Amino acid sequence: MKNADLKHEFVEFIPRLLEDGILYVSMTYATAAHNCCCGCGNKVITPLTPTDWKLTYNGESISITPSIGNWSFPCQSHYWIKWGRIKWSGQWSPEEIAAGRDRDRLAKKVQFKGADSTTVNEKAIIPALLLPVKQSRGFWRRIWEKLTVKV
Ligand SMILES: [Zn+2]
Numbered sequence: 001m002k003n004a005d006l007k008h009e010f011v012e013f014i015p016r017l018l019e020d021g022i023l024y025v026s027m028t029y030a031t032a033a034h035n036c037c038c039g040c041g042n043k044v045i046t047p048l049t050p051t052d053w054k055l056t057y058n059g060e061s062i063s064i065t066p067s068i069g070n071w072s073f074p075c076q077s078h079y080w081i082k083w084g085r086i087k088w089s090g091q092w093s094p095e096e097i098a099a100g101r102d103r104d105r106l107a108k109k110v111q112f113k114g115a116d117s118t119t120v121n122e123k124a125i126i127p128a129l130l131l132p133v134k135q136s137r138g139f140w141r142r143i144w145e146k147l148t149v150k151v
Pocket of ligand 1 (some may be wrong): 038040073077
């Protein structure tokens with residue numbers, strides 16, 4: 001079922017399990033996250049940086065720009081979060097998706113010349129990954145090394 005509204009919740013760490021219809025916002029780690037609004041259950045992480053997403057809070061509700069395009073999920077849903085409401089957008093063609101990705105890459109190149117652009121997002125995700133889950137120690141060590149190798 002498609003959500004029409006998205007409530008927000010300010011948190012320090014993004015929880016490992018997200019509730020549908022809630023946009024979790026960590027100002028500490030400049031990251032927002034929510035479950036895909038189409039109801040498919042995929043987690044959408046939106047880092048807040050000058051070249052990723054921008055969040056506007058008017059004291060009651062939140063807008064995020066630009067739009068959320070979940071091209072890597074099977075649902076390929078595309079929507080805007082505008083003052084806590086979901087505005088569904090058309091599906092992009094493969095060409096439009098590619099063009100959007102090129103734009104993102106170019107923007108990042110300009111913004112982060114030689115700087116590490118990935119730390120903000122990873123810092124927010126690591127605590128979520130490390131919440132108690134029954135997994136072998138080796139598995140988590142591999143994840144940890146993967147995530148921290150660039151820091
Ligand atoms: Zn979806």
